[in-house]
Amino acid sequence: MAISEGFKKMPLASQLCCWIATLQAVTIIGLEIGILVYVLKNVENVFNTWSSDKGVAIYFLLLVIAAIFGVFLLVGGVMNGDTIQIIGYCAFSLFGMSLAIFRYYQVRSWLLSDFYDNVFQDIQGPMLASIGVMAGMTVFFGVMAYFLYNTFGWEIYKRVGADMKIRRMYINYRLFVLLLKIDFFVFVGFAVSYIILILKSSDPEFAITIALVPVTLLVLLLAFWSLRRESVMTMWVFIVLLCASTAYFVYKCARMYDPKQEAKFAKQRPMMTYYTIVSLVVISATLHQAVTCLANFGYGLKERVEITRGKRSDMEQIQDYYVNAAGDRRMNLDG
Known part of the structure; x- marks a missing residue:
């Protein structure tokens, strides 16, 4: 209930980003499931032997998890007013797109070398569609990130004040938290692969x-x-x-x-x-x-x-914001 109320209170642009990110993830997951199922039905020995090419399964898994993880990043960033995480989502979308492009050429090389030309022709469209969806959404969210940055700029000011030194430290703080989240995806993806x-x-x-x-x-x-x-x-x-x-x-x-x-x-x-x-x-x-x-x-x-x-406490907050080292009450802008 709290999440639903928080979502309704978000700006229209923020809600639009959340819905579009979710739609993008559902579309990519649908395309990837179709590709994997078709390959498993029409290509022999994908999982039967250790030396077989199981890369298509890993590409499927990574792209599906990346789509879900991307929604987690964007929705979390929007709901928490975390501009850094929203920009990080755009960078992460570029990684997902590069992975989809890499997958296209690898699967093409694998299927053509094993004389599965017909299978490649059948899945070429969905693979290109997956790349196209990611590319289009990356551009879209890059533009939206600009507007969201302006929307949440005031939120950042209210959180840490006008002190530029504190603001820079806070940006580094949020960027480190974002990288820790991406680290987990990268490490687990490598281990599973x-x-x-x-x-x-x-x-x-x-x-x-x-x-x-x-x-x-x-x-x-x-x-x-x-x-x-x-x-x-x-x-x-x-x-x-x-x-x-x-x-x-x-x-x-x-x-x-x-x-x-x-x-x-x-x-x-x-x-x-x-x-x-x-x-x-x-x-x-x-x-x-x-x-x-x-x-x-x-x-x-x-x-x-x-x-x-x-x-x-409120008293501690007032002290931090309005009392300087000499004990005089001052506005934070006096820094």
Whole structure:
């Protein structure tokens, strides 16, 4: 009920974005289900052997999850007045579109090399339609993000005031939270792809890779807790673990091109290389933001965020906003 009431109170442009994002996700999911079902019916040995090309299933899974995750980002950003998350949704849409384009060329190469020309001709239309929907919606939401930015600009001002230093710290804070959400999608997507495409259940890495999913979630929750509490020690722990994950992805990427691993990666190398590069880019951005937010600890942002979340009393709020270090009442614009 509260969510429904909050939705009705949103500006018309915000409601329109939520409905269109949901419609986009439903359309993409419908197209992807149709593609997968058709391929499974008309192509042999998609899942029967370890060496078969199971990439189409992974593309389907990633695009479906990306569509759902995108709606989560946009609706959450709109309902919370989080401009950073809305802009992040536009960037995430670009990733989904690039994945759909990559999928098109990979599936075409796979089907044509295995003499399934007729199957490719039949699914070519839905694959191109999926790319077209993503491209059109990316442009649309890019334009809408501009209007939403103006709509929520006043909300950001009310939350953190006019102090430009606090505003910059708050933007870095929200950007780091956004990257933590995207990190989980990227890490889980890589783990699932690696398990299905590369590993056998008898491989020592199989159990380790599965265990990485809950471990990743715990590490990201640790980072979020550290950010909210401004805990220097635990944030440093997260930064060290993030550096370790960077080394892990670099190792995985190098291993793909090891001649001894040719049998495992022969068909899956392009897909896994692409996803590894995307993962490294996201990890690098997260590492940068983690260090930036760590440098901002102790400069008053925590108290401002607590005020916006209603965790501090009105008297504390008045003090923070209107009393300077000398004890004189001043407007925040005097900074």
